[in-house]
Amino acid sequence: MRHKVEGRTLGREKGHRQALIRNLVIALVKHDRIETTHTRALEARKVAERLITYGKKGTLHSQRLIYDVVRDRDLVKKVMDEIVPQLNDRNGGYTRVLKKGFRKGDGAPVSIMEWVYHIQPEPEKKDKDS
Numbered sequence: 600m601r602h603k604v605e606g607r608t609l610g611r612e613k614g615h616r617q618a619l620i621r622n623l624v625i626a627l628v629k630h631d632r633i634e635t636t637h638t639r640a641l642e643a644r645k646v647a648e649r650l651i652t653y654g655k656k657g658t659l660h661s662q663r664l665i666y667d668v669v670r671d672r673d674l675v676k677k678v679m680d681e682i683v684p685q686l687n688d689r690n691g692g693y694t695r696v697l698k699k700g701f702r703k704g705d706g707a708p709v710s711i712m713e714w715v716y717h718i719q720p721e722p723e724k725k726d727k728d729s
Contacts, residue, residue: 651678
């Protein structure tokens with residue numbers, strides 16, 4: 600029984616799972632949008648939302664807490680200077696997880712994870728005349 604056990608194990612041991620989630624969050628900060636399995640996205644969402652909450656405080660300590668996750672000063676700067684100001688007026692729900700479909704090889708459900716301010720480029724419409 601899993602009484603009071605929080606979080607998904609993702610079929611990995613603790614260190615491997617933490618590295619996986621950290622790498623997903625780093626990719627999200629770098630690219631603003633990532634594609635991964637649905638369960639991984641839901642787990643990475645928890646860490647990503649916590650980063651924005653730290654960033655909104657704006658203290659040196661909060662920057663160090665962000666550095667604990669992303670392990671790159673340039674990414675800390677990007678979180679503090681680019682991402683947090685765009686999400687400053689929100690009280691939570693900084694990420695969006697959209698179901699995309701199923702992976703071809705093993706049928707795993709795939710999702711897209713992005714910041715809520717991320718604007719998707721509109722596909723070009725083709726004219727019927729041409």
